[in-house]
Amino acid sequence: MNKLNKNQIIELLPHREPMLLIDELIDIVKLKSATAIMNVRKNAFYVNGHFPNNPVMPGVLIVEAFGQAAAALTAHGIDKKEYENKLVFLMSVEKARFRNPVIPDCKLELKIEAIRSHGRVWKYKGEAFVEGKRMADAQWSATIVDKNN
Numbered sequence: 001m002n003k004l005n006k007n008q009i010i011e012l013l014p015h016r017e018p019m020l021l022i023d024e025l026i027d028i029v030k031l032k033s034a035t036a037i038m039n040v041r042k043n044a045f046y047v048n049g050h051f052p053n054n055p056v057m058p059g060v061l062i063v064e065a066f067g068q069a070a071a072a073l074t075a076h077g078i079d080k081k082e083y084e085n086k087l088v089f090l091m092s093v094e095k096a097r098f099r100n101p102v103i104p105d106c107k108l109e110l111k112i113e114a115i116r117s118h119g120r121v122w123k124y125k126g127e128a129f130v131e132g133k134r135m136a137d138a139q140w141s142a143t144i145v146d147k148n149n
Helices: 006-012 059-077
Strands: 024-030 033-040 086-098 106-118 123-128 133-146
Touching: 006 024, 006 059, 024 059, 033 059, 059 086, 059 106, 059 123, 059 133
Parallel strands: none
Antiparallel strands: 024 033, 033 106, 086 133, 106 123, 123 133
16 A cells, blocks of 8 residues: 555554644555655644744644655555554754744645664654755654553
8 A cells, every 4th residue: 555544544643633743655665765754734732823924833842744654665564564563753953943933824745765774763764845845854863662551
C-alpha cells in the first residue's frame, strides 16, 4: 500500500483530535520515506491564540507533524504483531529551521526520510512545503518503546 488515509493513520498512532495533525501519508517507500499531508485549517485549535488576527501555525506543531509522519511511516513498515504493543516517542530535534510562516487554510506537505536505524532508535529528516515553497526543515530522532499496559 502506497497511501494511508486518516482512519488508517489512526490505527497506527495513539494521537487523537485535536493533536492528530496529519491527514494522509502518500508516496510511501517502506521504512524509507513518505510524504504526509496536513490540511492546515482556519479553525485549528491554535489559530485564535497564535496570533489573533494574524494566525500562524506554531513551529513546534510543524515539528510534531514531522514526528507523527515518521511514526506512521515506521509503524506501517514493521510487522503489525511486533508493533501492536509499541509506541514511537520523539527523542531529539536537531537543525530545525522555520523559513516561512505557515498560514492556515493551506495544504502542508511534509516530505520525510528515514536516515538510519539502530535497534529501536531511528533518525529522520524532513522538509515542509506549501505550494512548492519550503517552509521548514528538521532532523530528529525517535525510539520505539513498549506501551505501558
